[in-house]
Amino acid sequence: MTTALYTHPASLAHVTPEGHPEQIARIRAIEAALADMDLDRRDAPMAADSIVLRCHPQSHVDTLRNSVPEDDRLVQMDPDTWMSKGSVEAAWRAAGAAVAAVDAVMAGDAANAFVATRPPGHHAETEKTMGFCFLGNVAIAAKHALEAHGLSRVAVVDFDVHHGNGTQDLLWDEPRVRFVSSHQMPLWPGSGERSESGAHGQITNIPLPTASDGAHMRAVYEAEVFPMLMDYAPELLIISAGFDAHRDDPLAGLNWTTKDFRWLTERLCDVADATCSGRVVSCLEGGYDLDALAASVATHVSTLKERGQ
Secondary structure (H helix, E strand, O other): OOEEEEEOHHHHOOOOOOOOOOOHHHHHHHHHHHOOOOOEEEEOOOOOHHHHOOOOOHHHHHHHHHOOOOOOOOEEOOOOOEEOOOHHHHHHHHHHHHHHHHHHHHHOOOOEEEEOOOOOOOOOEOOEOEOOEOOOHHHHHHHHHHHHHOOOOEEEEEOOOOOOHHHHHHHOOOOOEEEEEEEEEOOOOOOOOOOOOOOOOOEEEEEEEOOOEHHHHHHHHHHHHHHHHHHHOOOEEEEEEOOOOEOOOOOOOOEEOHHHHHHHHHHHHHHHHHHOOOOEEEEEOOOOOHHHHHHHHHHHHHHHHHHHO
């Protein structure tokens, strides 16, 4: 077995305004970085509405579809999120890829998987687009793992520099998912205090101070996250893989390096090896310096590939 890579040209049809950080060039940079890597390359399918509706109500689905422009105009959904005529297909394929990755890993068709699609998803709340996000991709994938595969313990780890407020909102009442988010604090969106622990105490937020580095992150994960995950013993590990904690990223103020992302990926794979036969599904979230994004994704995916062989 090897690592499955989910992509689709629809990610290139989600257009944002010139100068917007969540841009088509992000996917092109990732494609170039992974071009020579031996991966099981798969097209991202469209998510079925029935799967999306496990997290979002029909009203949210209708709002998104009814907002699609008929021409090349862009529609502003919120202060940060824009809709083009290709955005809905891209969003549904991003969610569909996360679900398909869960299916492949649970079936043993792939050792692990990386979903390289856009738009990202971890800021999308139940009935609200936010922070470049339309649908809660990892939350949808986690719900699918529970309902379609009969799992009772799924872990979602979000190491994006911004708090995964959308994933938290979508999983707030879900006792079968352990959600962990590490994020810079203070920073947009302003949520993610330790006191936000979910309806069942199943949510753990780990604020990281501005200008802290990879050494600080490693110490916190070793002291808190990994022991908690080992005790929880998930049957599947899903990662919200944002790479904007990199020191070169323009939207935040942490000082991680590419080596820190390799270390974190290795240690999360250690947890998965010990608890769930190495089953890891990783989904792209943020990362807005193109060079740093490309290098960090390449490191992350190469590590997944090494661990899956």
